[in-house]
Amino acid sequence: MSVVRGRCETIPGVLAKDSPFLRACRREPVPYTPVWYMRQAGRSLPEYREVRAGVPMLESCTRPDLITEITLQPVRRFPVDAAIFYSDIVVPLKAIGVGIDIKPGVGPVLDSPVRDAADLEQLRPLEPTDVPYVTEAVATLTGELGATPLIGFAGAPFTLASYLIEGGPSRHHDKTRALMYGDPALWHRLMSRLTAITTSFLEIQATAGVAAVQLFDSWVGALSPADYREFVLPHTSAIFTALAAYDVPRIHFGVGTGELLGVMRDAGADVVGVDWRVPLDEAAMRVAAGTALQGNLDPAVLLAPWEVVAARARDVLTRARAAESHIFNLGHGVLPDTDPAQLARLTDLVHEATAQ
C-alpha cells in the first residue's frame, strides 16, 4: 500500500483540524512531516504568470477571484499540506488609504515616507469593510480546500514600519533603526498603530475561517536581541495575545533572525520559522520548550540539480528530529526561477522520508 500523503481533502472524513499541518503546529504526532512553501503561489508557476498578466500586484490582492485562484494553484499542482492566503504585506496599508504601490522588480514604494508624528495620522484602524475581498476569498477558499488548512497572512509591524520609513525596499533599513533609536516615542506610536492594523487584518482572516496565521517579520533580523525586546516585542506580543482568542496556531517568521529565534518565540508564537542560515538542530536549542519549528531548506538549493536538493532536504529532516515538532518549508520564499517539478519532487521526498 502506498503511503497516504498530501492533501487531506482527498481522504474522506478527515477534517482540517486533524490535518498533519495543524497537528504539527500543536506538536501532536503526525503521519508524516507536513510541507508547504512560502511563496508557493507566485512567479515560479506558469499558471500564476498567466492569471497575473496585465494585472498589477496590489490589484490582484483585492480581487476575490484572483486571490482564490492564485491561492489554490499550488495546492492543485503539489500535494502540499497547507495553502497560504495570497496577499502582500502592504495590502492593509493600501486598504486604509496609504499612498503605496508595488513597482515590478523593485517592491513597495511609498508616495511619502513617514518622518514625523503628523505622518501617523494616515494610519487609521483597519475595519472589515476595508477589505471585503479578504473575507470573501477566505470563505470561498475554505470551502474549496476542504481539509487542507488555509494559513492567514500578515506582515509584522517592524517590517511594515521599515517600508513606511525608508519609503521603499532597502538593504539594511538604516533610516528605520535611526528613527527607532532617535525618537523612541514616535517609534512606539508608529508601531502601536501598525500593531492595531496587523491585528485587525489577522482577526478578519481568523473570523472568516483561516486555520492558522503566519506573521511575516521579514526584515526584523536587522535588530539585535536587546533592541528587538525593547522596540518590537511589546507589539508582536500584543498581536499574538489578541489572536489567542481564536483557535489558530500562530507562526512567526523572519529572515536572518538566528539571534532572535528565542525572543520571537517569547512574543507568543506557537511555531517559529527559521531561515536557512541556522541549522534546525541549533534552532531547536534557541527556542523554549513547547515550540514547533518551520523551515528551512535554502530556496537557492532548488536551483541546483535534484541530487543536491534531495541531499539537503534529507539533512533538514535529520536535524529537525531535534525539534519538538517540524513543518517542512523553505528558509524564505520560492525563487521565481524555480522549476515547479523540483517542488513536486521535494514534496514527495519529505512525505515519503518521514512516513510513520
Next chain:
Amino acid sequence: MSVVRGRCETIPGVLAKDSPFLRACRREPVPYTPVWYMRQAGRSLPEYREVRAGVPMLESCTRPDLITEITLQPVRRFPVDAAIFYSDIVVPLKAIGVGIDIKPGVGPVLDSPVRDAADLEQLRPLEPTDVPYVTEAVATLTGELGATPLIGFAGAPFTLASYLIEGGPSRHHDKTRALMYGDPALWHRLMSRLTAITTSFLEIQATAGVAAVQLFDSWVGALSPADYREFVLPHTSAIFTALAAYDVPRIHFGVGTGELLGVMRDAGADVVGVDWRVPLDEAAMRVAAGTALQGNLDPAVLLAPWEVVAARARDVLTRARAAESHIFNLGHGVLPDTDPAQLARLTDLVHEATAQ
C-alpha cells in the same frame, strides 16, 4: 594633565608598531581603546564630496593624489587611531580588465555576469604593475601618517563572487548560492581565482607598507556555518596564510555574520569584526582564545541625538571587557547622512572612557 589620546604621530618618538591600534590587534595592553571607523573617509565628509565632485568612484580609486587625500581626510578631522586605505572592493577586478563599473546610488554593476567556466578566463592573476597607484599611494601615505597605522583594504572572494555572479548588488545573493550549490567545481575554481587576486592585492599593499589588513567579506552572512566551511573557508584561509609572511595583523569583517564569527576566526584572522546584531560579550564567546574583536556600534545610532550615541557607545565599551582585546568601530560603514561632529565626539568619548 589631559589624557594622551589619538593620533600617535603627534607624540614624538612613538612608532606605528607601538600604536594603540596595532597593540590592540596583538592583544597587548593599550593606554586607551583605539578607534577607527569603516568608511571614515566617504560621503559623510564635506571635504570628501568636494574632491570627488565630477570624479567617478573607480577613477578616484586609481589616482594616487585622490587616494592619498581621501585616506588622510578623516585622520585630519578626527583623532582616530588608524587610517583605512581608500579603495573599493572591485578595484582589483577592474585592474585586470573585468568589465565593471560603480553606478552612483546602485553599486558595482557587471557588463557580463559570470555564468560558466569560460567566464573565468577574464579573472587572470593581479600583478603589482596592474595597480601602480596602490603602491604609490601607500608609500606616500605611510610617510604622511607617521605613527598612525595604515590599514590595507580588500574585498573577500565570496563577496566579490556575489557581484560577479549576480551582475550587481542583490539582497540575498540567491544566484550566488545557487551556483555554489549547483556547481561546486565551478564555484571553487571561481573562488580560487578570486583568492589569488585578493591575496595579491593585499600582498602589494603589505609590501608597500600598510601596517595591518582588513578583509571585507561584506555579504558572507548569507551562508550557514556549514556552507561557509565547505565553500569559503579554504579560500579565506589561503589568503590569511599567505599574509602570515608579512608582519601585518589580519582583520576579518562581514555583515550579519553572527553565526560565522567562530569560523571566520578559524580562517586565520587575528581580529574579527562584529556587526551591530551581536553584543560583543556574546561575540567574545563565539571566537577562539587569542582573538581581538572590532566593533560594533550600530552606524544608525549616529543619526540619533548625542545622548543616545553616548549611552550606546558606553554599552559597547562595557560589553567589550569580555573580549581579550578591543578596537572600537561601527558595526558597518559610516552612513552618508552622519554628522561628522558626532564622530568627533564619539572618538573622544571612547578615548576618555577607556584611558588607563
